[in-house]
Amino acid sequence: MRHNFRTWPLLLILSLVSLPLIIMYVFQVVDSFTAPKPGSLIPGAVTFENFRFLWETPDPGRSSIWQVTFNTFVFATSVAVIITSISMTAAYALSRLNFPARGFFLGGLIVLHGFPTVTLIIAIFLILQFLGLYDSLFGVILVKSALELPFGIWIMKGFYDTVPWEIEMAGVQDGASRFTVWRRLVLPQVQPGLSALFVLAFLLGWSEFVLPLVLAPGSDAQVLSTYLAALIADDSKLDFSLYKAVGMFYALPVIFIYLVFQKKLMNIYGGGTKG
Amino acid sequence: MTISIIRSALMASAVVLAAGPVLAEDITITVWAGGSNESDSYRLEAIEMAADMLSRESAIAGQELNITVEKKLDFGDWPEFKQAVTLAAEAGTAPNIVVTSHLDIAPWSEAGYIVPVEDYLDLDSWPLNNIYDNLMAVAAFDDVQWGLPQDAESRPFFFWKETMRGIGYSDAEIAALPAKVEAGEYTLENVLADAKKAVEAGLVEEGYGFYPRVSNGPDYAQFYQSFGGELQDPETGKLVLDKTAMEAMYQFFVDAVAAGVTRKNHIGTDWSQWYNEVANGKAAMWHGGTWHYGRYTKTEGNTDFFGTIEFSLIPAGNANGRANTITHPLVYLVTNQETDRAEEIASQLIKIASEPRINSLHAIKSAHLGIAKEQSNIELYANDRWASMATERLLGAANAQPNHVQYGAFSEALWKGLEASWTGIKTPAEAIAEVEAELKATLGDEVIIR
């Protein structure tokens, strides 16, 4: 149907406005693998020197990248597991079951869903301290999961809503309990949603910056985002090639996930709408 | 420290003595340093050395003491470091020792985060009795010795010699500049005029005539003092906002921007870039700290510091003010811990770390100044040309910012005003009005407005 139109003017405009991003991506990759050449955009010789942070600690007093990566991995995975498993049950309840104050819970969910979260950080600090979880990875995991939970439930509810009632009706008529119906019949139906949510929650955890910065400043719980930010803030050297190399390392899982789950992610963002 | 705790500690030690030989004692001491990078590593390593020494001393005294020192210095910047320490202290997981600005003593002692070192250390004993009295005073607040000075420094004004020659100064005249500054004959007005000449002659680029610090810091209190401002009222101990001096100070930076010698968007320039530029003559005049010597000569590759750079006090701004410099020592503070023993050991460690020989390692490596008189008898220190010259030329006229609970808020407000006028968002008069309103509202009685 589009044969009436020439596409090249549109393509041209779109390319032009995309140019800044394209330049940023290209140089992000190129600069991390080439020797820095200040004041010039032509890359220097190919080198892995920028990745030396992988086998030697840049400065004494800085944590080892592998410890930090491990922390980040634990952080992101735990957040994903918590969000997925809790959303899995809660969303089903909200979507399908009748229980007291259901309307209230649903309304509350929507209010929380679009709610200022980071502004609560002072109070969150106090609660963590009260629970003895301040400056621990576990504390940040709980907080991050809690803050993203309304979003997770919202998305899962969307998936449950699309499951045909007939499946459940049939199960209930066969004499199975609601719980069994959910576990045996409904869960397999929303399995794509669960995996999408898991991936998304993993990405959210992997990228989180402000929460670990404030709630876990010690070296034991450092994650890649705060590691990279501290490296950039260190005024003893300005080495964009090093930053970009660390950034490259940091972004690898993200890019991988994006390539594999592209469709799913777009879909979930479309349905879940996280601004 | 209440009597009861000391008393129980005393009893505990009596019990220990009575029980005869004791088991090995293992303790972990955490130390965090703010605003530090690799060249400041001895802020932490000194504690490690002290731990080794203390263990040996204990072993000889018949007590096995194993101290593990955990170090951390990679905090993003000062705000992040202070936030981390404060929140950790609130949560009861504060590091045992912190290396921080002396300005934190007032609020942190008020909040009960830190304990006075005088509860544990005999201030009349070595090496504490050798530390300069004025530095000890900087680490004290309300007559209580809360911490020990970790280093000393001051913040000089720098001239790039070649540029000064280019606008007509002879070598002799350049060499005489420090004395003229001190005498108040060379003022900030001259700075503006000379910077303008340098820009107009094309010796430096526009905006590089006078190239100040890129972020908030004690340095700006110096310019306030240059215009006759006073930070603290000596009689009442209250903070002082001298509106005339402050407005003149704001105006100076606005004039510098208007004359094209300072960039309007200067604030927020990247530090690394800044260091590189001033160390290699891209700016005619600038100001910094004594530790910049190490940075310029090592990282930035200026091998002929004394041949290319002249330094002096910060010049006076007008007839009301004086040439001055601020010293902003970092201090070792011991935090409040659950066990008295941890505080005791931490105090012992910072005492040993203050040994002239150990402190000289930090002083020379990071180009700071020493804290103790005997350091002039340590060869490493005495042979360092910069340390001795800077001490002689600057420290005499140096003063510190006041330790006052509200000084942080005060300095933050002054900076906001300066930022707003510098970037042209407000005129100096408007900025002053806003600062005044803000200080009145937030500090109330604790600030005197003149």
Place this chain on the structure above:
Amino acid sequence: MKRINWLGLGLLAPAFCIVIFFFLAPVILTGFFAFTNMSTSTGVTGGEYVLNQTGLRAIEDKGLPEATLKQLKNAGYRVDAKGLAAMAEQFGENAAAEFAELHGDALFTSRRDMERALKDLRANQIRSTRDRKAAAELFKRSVLNERFATEDEFRAVLIEANINPADHDAIVMQAYSGWVWTKENIELIFTLPSSLRYAMNTLMYVGLTLSFNVLFGLFLAISIFYLPPRTSAIFSTIWFLPRVLPPVLYVLMWKWFTWDTGFIATTLSWVGVAPKNWMLDTSTHAWVVIVLINGFVGASLGMILFSSAIKAIPTSMLHASEVDGASRIQQARYIILPQLRWPILFVTSYQTLSLLTSFEYILLSTDGGPGRATEVWSLAAFHTALNNYGGNLQYGLGAAFAMLLVIIGIIASLTYLRFFNFREMIAKPRIEG
């Protein structure tokens, strides 16, 4: 009668607990904190009682009688019978006797002098520093600089020191180092000129970024719709990546792009433009960069939502218009746009809220600069409460800033709730119904 399924509550319980603890409790606490003067120096967890020089000065200003003041100031350390008795008990009769001989009835104003005096002991030397300090404490008669955990302890000491009971209350009030309830934070926010500026900045930030997001998202969605699938996939990847990349890295790329030595500066230097920091040069630069940084992230949301809405348009409509000879712009204007009314409304309302409270990208890029030109409300709350150079963390004031956002957030959410047909969402479950 509907059947009630208790399984629902059971399944909801874990989510409920975690949300209560880390979400609702913080909201409520924020409301409380907003009415306290909590800061670094008061601490968060409650206070103790300590009177120091500063406090003394403050009550002097409030008119504490001269006599009491003198009493408090000059108590110092006194070698009196009571102290000596205690010393005899702990350090032996001989030590006490020798000390009485040396310094009996002496008054030392400072602790250091007291300790020095103890060093004068010859026959009964106290060798360890700790012990000497403990001995000095026995003679302390001043209440200054001593921390007391409870008010009762502190009052007891005041009584012991023979301070006029009429003055106790004033002294106790001053000595309390913890936080107190106050309404000042809210008043302060409404009187400070800076908060008006933050509010204006926020309006500008939300307004500009939102317009960019919606308009540019529309443009992207429509262009992608008209392009061949392979090409459009490339562009949607390009525009989707900012959303999935970690903010720290994404902003790093922008820094490199706009820095003095970065891409724009280097490219423009070829045509003779002096290098400058394109992010922080003037407030206009900062605003443009901030809006673009956030806009490039936000546009992808619009892109995805609008794309799927466009795909839902029956192709027959588009075909028909093509036969009528409609230009592409006409097609977009008269056919596509009307179909997107709801998605646009949704994106607008949703992003208004999230932009209002987000500050991560600003914190990482301009940090509110230059000259606080890009300091938005939520960033101001963060800076006030947790992050400033002086290390003066004003939790109370920061919470008051945050609380206003929380209130706006709740009101907005409730409004949207009415607006977006809540009834439909809570359609009754069919099995129990």
